[in-house]
Structures are given as C-alpha cells and as structure tokens.
Amino acid sequence: MDTQCISCTGTLEIPADSYQGEIVSCPGCAAELEIHSMDPVELALAPEPEEDWGE
Numbered sequence: 001m002d003t004q005c006i007s008c009t010g011t012l013e014i015p016a017d018s019y020q021g022e023i024v025s026c027p028g029c030a031a032e033l034e035i036h037s038m039d040p041v042e043l044a045l046a047p048e049p050e051e052d053w054g055e
C-alpha cells in the first residue's frame with residue numbers, strides 16, 4: 001500500500017505484509033521510518049542509533 005513519507009512527503013510504498021514496528025526506508029529521502037501502526041498506516045521517524053560517547 002502507499003502512504004506518505006513524513007520526512008519528504010513523497011509517496012512511500014509499504015509492503016502489505018509489513019508489520020508494526022518494522023523499519024522502512026524512504027527511497028526519496030532515505031529517511032528511516034518506523035511503522036507505528038498498520039491500519040491506518042502511521043509512520044514515525046525511526047530513532048537514530050545513538051552514539052555511545054563514553055568517557
């Protein structure tokens with residue numbers, strides 16, 4: 001199904017067998033988006049992997 005990228009507002013295709021919590025990347029802007037819910041599709045920006053700066 002198609003939805004809209006919340007980062008670039010481009011069309012983003014979500015495979016029908018996607019699941020909640022899956023990370024998809026937008027082909028338009030390369031943003032990583034987490035599928036927050038499937039019906040209706042809601043996306044959230046995937047959290048960036050945090051750098052562990054340490055001491």
Ligand SMILES: [Zn+2]
Pocket residue numbers: 005006007008009010026027028029030031
């Ligand atoms: Zn995008």
